[in-house]
Amino acid sequence: MPPSPSPSSPSPPWTGTAALLLLLLAVPLPETRWGAHGPRVAGALRVQEQFATPNRTNNFAVDRVSGRVYLATVNTVYQLNGTLAAEVELNTGPVEDNLLCHAPQLPQAPCEHPKTPTDNHNKLLVLDPGQGVAVVCGSVYQGFCELRRMDDISRVAVEFPPRGEKTVFPSMLNVAANHPNASTVGLVFRSHGGRTRLLVGSTYTGAGTPFFPRNHSKEDLRFENTPEIAIRSLDVRDLSRLFTYDINPSEDNVFKIKQEVKTKNKLNFVHAFARDAYSYIAINNDAKTGHKESQPNSILARICLDADGPKRSNSGSESRKLTESYIQMPLQCGPSGNIYNRLLSVFPADVYDHDARRPYLFGVFSRSDKKSALCAFRFADIEEEIRQGRRNCSNSPSSDVQVLDSVIQGSGAACIQKGNLVVSSKKLLYDDPKVS
Ligand SMILES: *[C@@H]1O[C@H](CO)[C@@H](O)[C@H](O)[C@H]1NC(C)=O
Ligand SMILES: *[C@@H]1O[C@H](CO)[C@@H](O)[C@H](O)[C@H]1NC(C)=O
Ligand SMILES: *[C@@H]1O[C@H](CO)[C@@H](O)[C@H](O)[C@H]1NC(C)=O
Numbered sequence: 001m002p003p004s005p006s007p008s009s010p011s012p013p014w015t016g017t018a019a020l021l022l023l024l025l026a027v028p029l030p031e032t033r034w035g036a037h038g039p040r041v042a043g044a045l046r047v048q049e050q051f052a053t054p055n056r057t058n059n060f061a062v063d064r065v066s067g068r069v070y071l072a073t074v075n076t077v078y079q080l081n082g083t084l085a086a087e088v089e090l091n092t093g094p095v096e097d098n099l100l101c102h103a104p105q106l107p108q109a110p111c112e113h114p115k116t117p118t119d120n121h122n123k124l125l126v127l128d129p130g131q132g133v134a135v136v137c138g139s140v141y142q143g144f145c146e147l148r149r150m151d152d153i154s155r156v157a158v159e160f161p162p163r164g165e166k167t168v169f170p171s172m173l174n175v176a177a178n179h180p181n182a183s184t185v186g187l188v189f190r191s192h193g194g195r196t197r198l199l200v201g202s203t204y205t206g207a208g209t210p211f212f213p214r215n216h217s218k219e220d221l222r223f224e225n226t227p228e229i230a231i232r233s234l235d236v237r238d239l240s241r242l243f244t245y246d247i248n249p250s251e252d253n254v255f256k257i258k259q260e261v262k263t264k265n266k267l268n269f270v271h272a273f274a275r276d277a278y279s280y281i282a283i284n285n286d287a288k289t290g291h292k293e294s295q296p297n298s299i300l301a302r303i304c305l306d307a308d309g310p311k312r313s314n315s316g317s318e319s320r321k322l323t324e325s326y327i328q329m330p331l332q333c334g335p336s337g338n339i340y341n342r343l344l345s346v347f348p349a350d351v352y353d354h355d356a357r358r359p360y361l362f363g364v365f366s367r368s369d370k371k372s373a374l375c376a377f378r379f380a381d382i383e384e385e386i387r388q389g390r391r392n393c394s395n396s397p398s399s400d401v402q403v404l405d406s407v408i409q410g411s412g413a414a415c416i417q418k419g420n421l422v423v424s425s426k427k428l429l430y431d432d433p434k435v436s
């Protein structure tokens, strides 16, 4: 466990400025929709409230109902009220740790490597209002996660692993990336059966990567144990399975890049979000950075969630392998030869055009020269590209087409035919804004 939580007394060193969370309010915003003349510029933004922390911000989340803001920084997680007053401060580090040691939550896992005080970089902070819990995962202890109470994050919601539990596996503990620089994204959803699930994408940090200490290849505790993408149980009623992907056949819930092609697929996860019955994960493939700006390195992956909501007509059996439903396409921002090939952030949003709802995916991309651009992709086009990719492989026995090289472990790419999907940006809205 990270050190015991500090009492719920805010002791604000407001003077620090390393991290600043601002609550912004657009002042006069008479027209929030885009008219025929394109986007309107909102009035000057005015800072309403601010909250400063001494250490770098890693993540934040907002509860729509209570208005609370949860803010994770290196070594501390804050619970703030709607006007950014600290309600609770939870100290999460530094802790005694060593990258080569199993999480201390693993029973009978002594470690001969010297442990030293290690900063805890928050890797994942997602809320599950349905169960009233916040999922808090740090970089220490192999990316160990905790479930904390949304009404008081200093309190653990459920003890995990359960006290006295002998059957604890590293795969239940190694959830987030265990290195400050390695990416992690996550998403909570509810499956058809009403079970709560956590979708996690995290950069592989094992042997052979820059994140792994040299000369220790035999002691890679995360090798094979941490898939790049996994769907894990988050059901607090089923404690013995919490954070496992051992739900239905376990191989249905993991997506692992084969060891021999990991160097060609260095996935840097940018964001995961749900839309309709799907989850989308935006990714950069860092193996391709440094190449000429002639190819997009950014990927949009789509996964069927088997989530609550409108059932798809031929969804068939409830469970479906993650690798089978997985489909990916490049996200290209900028014309060929001048591609902004690194995705910095994405946001799905509806744009109204004469009262017609048009869902878009907005993405900010950068180039090696640090210039950046905002591209908008129509979801209708994304869906059409995916449909086409499927159709092209319709003679395959599976109707679920993989548009992916055969790089994943286990049953996957039923369709070997490589799709060469490129969604061209429909609008290059701004060139070279000062982003980053
Ligand atoms: C900030 O990080 C340092 C170590 O890098 C740690 O000693 C300190 O306690 C942290 N402060 C907070 C408020 O998290
Ligand atoms: C947040 O807490 C501060 C200090 O207790 C209080 O003044 C403020 O009204 C609270 N804001 C909300 C939205 O509850
Ligand atoms: C992590 O990021 C820091 C700051 O950008 C950099 O100095 C360091 O080399 C990086 N380490 C790894 C292993 O990527």
Ligand SMILES: *[C@@H]1O[C@H](CO)[C@@H](O)[C@H](O)[C@H]1NC(C)=O
Binding pocket: 214, 215
């Ligand atoms: C790693 O091993 C090589 C050869 O065995 C040695 O020369 C080098 O100093 C070692 N590096 C570290 C960081 O221990």
Ligand SMILES: *[C@@H]1O[C@H](CO)[C@@H](O)[C@H](O)[C@H]1NC(C)=O
Binding pocket: 385, 388, 389, 392, 419, 420, 421
């Ligand atoms: C599908 O196949 C057609 C004909 O071979 C080709 O023109 C098209 O580009 C392919 N579409 C995708 C998305 O792969």
